[in-house]
Amino acid sequence: MRAIKTIPIILLAVGMISGCVSNKKFTELQSDYSKLKDRNQELSNKYQDSQRELTGSTSRVTSLEDQIKSEKANSAGLQAALDKCLTSTNQGSVNVSKLVDEINSSNKYIKQLVNAKNKSDSLNLVLTNNLTRSLSREEMQGVDVQVLKGVVYISLSDNMLYKSGSYEVSDMADETLNKIAKIINDYKDYDVLIEGNTDNVPISQKNIRNNWDLSTLRASSVVQALQNKYGVDPKRLTAGGRGEYNPVADNSTPDGKSKNRRTQIIITPKLDQFMELIGKAPDEAQKP
Known part of the structure; x- marks a missing residue:
């Protein structure tokens, strides 16, 4: 589950402000804090539900790949046995007929597994195309969009967004x-x-305690930019x-560190919205 670290900071701020504002203002701040806390819990619950509902699809693809590999190995063994029978005496004719039936059945099952996996891969492609339908081909350059477990991840490196060594956009x-x-x-x-x-x-800057702080401050800067400059509804x-606890590469190399310094924009449809997305074919005519 994603760890959202802003609530303790808000609580500290409310505590400090309560000593120097009127009771009415303090009550208003407490009410705002309660709303923010409830909203944070609501979003966390939604994200958890989405993960639980959609994680089965990835497990199914993995299982299909394992079954395909197993069936291919089984088919190869059957074919080898058939070849051996064909070169032996006529007494193997009955076994040959049985092996042919088994091979045909195995090949049919492999085809079904391959089609199921291809369908899953195609679904991810459809989702990606639908979610990027508002971008031209030129605008798609430099934006990495992936669909994993039914959730859309847009990953951006830190040097695309922030000033060097800072959380400012x-x-x-x-x-x-x-x-x-868009x-x-x-x-x-x-x-x-x-x-x-x-x-x-480790980060060594004034007013930034550690990488938890840095990662959260950077995310907050992007949120405010999306709200204030591009009109995205803050709700x-x-x-x-x-922080440093969700790496995608080895931190022992400069290249690995660079890949880990990233910001992800995660678009999470509700289950009914996800099913609606599946039903839409990408409109290639809208692509320039």
């Missing part, structure tokens, strides 16, 4: 965030989680950080 990020906002705004009812990730090198957005 750079001016160079405008073009990239404009592309992301996708998000094209699906106005979907929840969006902005998730920051770092490498394992749909959640900022979270996973």
